[in-house]
Amino acid sequence: MRVIACNAPYGKGGIGQHFAQLVEESRDCGLLDRYYAPGLKTGDDKGRRLEKRRWHDWVVQYTPVRFSPGWRSFLYNEFFDRQVVRRLAPPLDRFMGFVGTSLRSFRQARELGAERLELVAANSHVRNVRRLHEWARKRHGMGDSWLNGAQRRKTLREYEVADTIYVHSDYTRQSFLDAGIPEDKLERTYLRVAPRFQPPDRRPDDGTFRIVYVGRVEGTKGIPLLLEAFS
Numbered sequence: 001m002r003v004i005a006c007n008a009p010y011g012k013g014g015i016g017q018h019f020a021q022l023v024e025e026s027r028d029c030g031l032l033d034r035y036y037a038p039g040l041k042t043g044d045d046k047g048r049r050l051e052k053r054r055w056h057d058w059v060v061q062y063t064p065v066r067f068s069p070g071w072r073s074f075l076y077n078e079f080f081d082r083q084v085v086r087r088l089a090p091p092l093d094r095f096m097g098f099v100g101t102s103l104r105s106f107r108q109a110r111e112l113g114a115e116r117l118e119l120v121a122a123n124s125h126v127r128n129v130r131r132l133h134e135w136a137r138k139r140h141g142m143g144d145s146w147l148n149g150a151q152r153r154k155t156l157r158e159y160e161v162a163d164t165i166y167v168h169s170d171y172t173r174q175s176f177l178d179a180g181i182p183e184d185k186l187e188r189t190y191l192r193v194a195p196r197f198q199p200p201d202r203r204p205d206d207g208t209f210r211i212v213y214v215g216r217v218e219g220t221k222g223i224p225l226l227l228e229a230f231s
Contacts, residue, residue: 001033002026002094002118003109007080007101009039010047011194014215015098015122018168021192022096022120031094036084050083070148077101077151088112098122103154106161119162124175126155133220142219 004023008015019037023046026032032046040047056079065071077100084097084105095109096118106117123129130152133145159165159181167173168189176186215221 001091002031002096003033003088003092004035004096005080005084005102005105006035006037006098007077008037008098010035010037010041010044012039017194018120018122018191019098026096033091033093036087038080048087050080050087052079068148069144069146070151073100073146074148074151074154077154081105084108094118096120097158099126099158100151100155103158103161106158116163117161118164118166119158120166121168121172121176124172125179125181126152126159127179128175136219136222136224140219140224142224144218145220 004019004026006015006019008019010016010023011020016039019035020041023032023035023041027046034046034048036048036050038050038052040049056076059065060072060075065075081101081104084102085108088095088105088108090112092109092112092114094116095105095114097105098120099122102119106119109117126147129147130145133147137143137145159176162185164187165176165181165185166187166189167176168191170188173186173188177183213223213226217223
């Protein structure tokens with residue numbers, strides 16, 4: 001049976017949608033034991049809510065950490081990882097966690113007898129992410145990367161510890177192969193589009209061509225490239 005943990009609420013945002021799909025796929029094939037997240041599917045007895053502690057928010061909002069996207073991201077992920085460790089309990093056959101939030105959970109799961117540690121790669125290999133963020137910073141002068149040295153080192157260790165790394169695109173898979181991750185450690189998955197985002201079969205044409213961007217407004221999301229493309 002599989003235990004899953006994710007620091008995004010079920011079905012909320014990109015990571016939350018990814019997480020929800022993994023939960024439902026595990027449920028459908030009879031593998032889901034339970035899952036941990038800050039927000040759960042309504043009425044789901046398999047979910048275990050992890051509440052943020054007040055001092056978490058205090059550290060992120062009222063200390064110098066608030067000026068660093070990298071440290072904010074790292075500490076949020078680290079807080080979540082430690083929360084999962086406190087809640088994990090046997091029986092535990094498989095543990096699945098998301099990249100950057102699972103190193104301590106992996107160690108605890110192994111101590112509790114987990115036979116397989118499964119890591120979900122929400123991005124390409126962390127070295128590739130760092131390279132692209134650095135390129136964006138040099139080209140556009142926007143140093144807003146969420147990836148600092150501490151997060152990078154933790155992620156690389158997760159790659160080593162995991163028995164399986166799930167990658168959801170050919171681009172992501174190739175970035176891991178280029179970084180030397182063995183092919184037999186990677187498992188290709190396919191993300192589905194939620195029904196509410198699928199266009200209708202027929203749409204009225206009002207003569208206006210539209211492009212919609214969905215994501216955070218920051219340099220690492222490629223906003224400057226989008227503006228250059230329009231120009």
